[in-house]
Amino acid sequence: MAQRILRTDISQTTYEQACDRIQTLIQTRQSSYIVAANVHVVMMAYWHREYRHILGKAALVTPDGMPLVMGMRWLGARHQPRVYGPDLMLAWCDRAAKANLPIYLYGSTPETLQRLSEKLHYTFPHLRIAGTHSPPFRALTAEEEAADIARIQRSGAAVVFVGLGCPKQEEWMYRQLGKLDAVMIGVGAAFQFHSGEITQAPRWMMRLSLEWCFRLAKEPRRLWSRYLLTNTAFVCLFSQQIIKHHLRTIAQRFRYSKSLAK
Numbered sequence: 397m398a399q400r401i402l403r404t405d406i407s408q409t410t411y412e413q414a415c416d417r418i419q420t421l422i423q424t425r426q427s428s429y430i431v432a433a434n435v436h437v438v439m440m441a442y443w444h445r446e447y448r449h450i451l452g453k454a455a456l457v458t459p460d461g462m463p464l465v466m467g468m469r470w471l472g473a474r475h476q477p478r479v480y481g482p483d484l485m486l487a488w489c490d491r492a493a494k495a496n497l498p499i500y501l502y503g504s505t506p507e508t509l510q511r512l513s514e515k516l517h518y519t520f521p522h523l524r525i526a527g528t529h530s531p532p533f534r535a536l537t538a539e540e541e542a543a544d545i546a547r548i549q550r551s552g553a554a555v556v557f558v559g560l561g562c563p564k565q566e567e568w569m570y571r572q573l574g575k576l577d578a579v580m581i582g583v584g585a586a587f588q589f590h591s592g593e594i595t596q597a598p599r600w601m602m603r604l605s606l607e608w609c610f611r612l613a614k615e616p617r618r619l620w621s622r623y624l625l626t627n628t629a630f631v632c633l634f635s636q637q638i639i640k641h642h643l644r645t646i647a648q649r650f651r652y653s654k655s656l657a658k
Contacts, residue, residue, distance in 0.1 A: 398457070399468045399476070402633055403448055404441045406433060406464055407456045408473050411487040417456055418488060421579045422497060422554045429454055429569035429580040432481030434461030435630045436622055440563055442633070447563055450570040455579070458484060462605040463627075467634055471641055482586035482596070485557055489520050492555065498526035500548050500578070503559030504587040506530045511591040526551035531560075545576055556580045559587035 398405035409417070414430070421428050431437065431454045441448040451457055458479035459465045468476040492499055501509055509528040516523055529544060536544070548556055556578050558565045565582040572580065588594040597610035608627065612619050 399471055399473050401438055401464055401467050401471075402442045402630075402637065404433065404438045404451055405457060406438075406459050406468060407479075408468070408476055409456060409458060409479055410477055411479055411484060414456060414458060414479055414484055415488055415491045418555065418579050418581075419491065419495070419497075421455060425577060426455075427572070427574050427576055427578070429566075429573065429582065430456045430458065430484075431566055431569075431582055432460035432479070432484060432584065433457050433464060435463050436626055437562055437566075438464065439626045439630055444563075447566070450563075450566050453570060453573065454566075460584075462602065462607070463630065463634075466605065467638075470638055478602075480602075481581075481583040482589050485581070485583045485586045485590070486519075488555060488581070489516055489523055493520040493523040496522075496524065497554040498524040498552055500526050500551055500553035500556040501528040501559070501587065502531070502544070502548070502556055503565070504530055504591075508587055508591045508593055511593070512587050515590055515592070526553040541571070545572060548576060548578065553578055557586070558582045559584065561585070 397408045399408055400406070407414075418430070431451055433451070437451070437460075441451050458481070459468060459476060460479065460481045462478055465476055465478045489499065491497075501512060504512075509530055513525055513528060516525065527547065529547060531540070531544060556576065558569055558580055560568055560582075561584060562582075565584070569580040569582060585594060589596050595614070597607040601607055601610050608619075608623050612623050
C-alpha cells in the first residue's frame with residue numbers, strides 16, 4: 397500500500413517489511429531499486445515529470461523524512477513509522493550478515509568508503525562487502541558507466557547501496573534497471589554519516605522534525621535555499637492537500653449520515 401503526498405506515492409512500510417521486500421526481490425532475481433524520500437525528493441518529483449516517473453518505477457519509496465511521516469499519518473496511515481535511509485541501510489546490513497547476502501558500496505570518496513567499510517565490518521563482523529567504488533564527481537561517459545555495472549555484476553552483490561545524492565542516485569538507479577541483477581538502494585548521505593565524516597542530528601531532534609535545523613547549522617551555504625524555498629513550498633502545497641482531504645472526509649460522512657436517515 398502507498399499514501400500519496402502531493403504527486404508521489406510513499407510506501408506504507410516498516411524497516412522489517414522493507415527488508416522482507418528486499419529479500420523477496422533478491423530471491424526472485426528482480427532488478428529493482430528503492431528510494432528513501434524526504435521533502436526535497438517529493439518536491440523534485442512535483443516540479444519535474446521525468447523525476448516523478450523515476451520514483452514511480454521504484455519497488456519502494458520509503459518515508460525518510462519526518463514531515464512525510466506526519467503527512468501520511470494525517471492522511472490516514474496513523475501508525476506509519478519513519479523509514480530513514482541511513483537506518484534502513486543498517487537494518488539491511490544486519491539482515492544481510494545473517495543471510496550471507498553480499499553488498500556493494502557505490503558513491504562518495506575512496507577515503508569515505510574505506511572508513512565506512514571498516515565500521516560496517518566492526519558492527520557486522522559477518523557482513524560480506526563484495527566491493528566498493530567511488531565514481532568521478534562528474535557525468536560519466538557511457539563506457540565508464542558500463543564498466544561500473546560490469547564491475548558490480550562480477551562482484552556478485554545482492555544489494556548495491558548508492559550514495560550519490562538526490563537526484564543523481566535515483567537517476568543512476570533508474571538507468572541500471574534491467575541491466576544490474578541486484579537491488580539498488582539510494583541512501584543519500586548515509587555513507588558520510590556511518591563513516592563518521594558527518595555528524596547526524598540527535599535522535600530527539602529527528603523525532604521532533606527538527607533535523608533540518610541541525611543540518612542547516614552544519615551546512616548553511618549548501619542547504620539554505622533547499623530549506624527556505626523547497627520546504628516552504630511543500631508546507632503551502634501540502635496544507636492545500638490536507639484541507640481538501642478533510643473536506644472530502646466531511647462530505648463523505650455527511651452523505652453517509654444522510655443515507656442512514658432515509
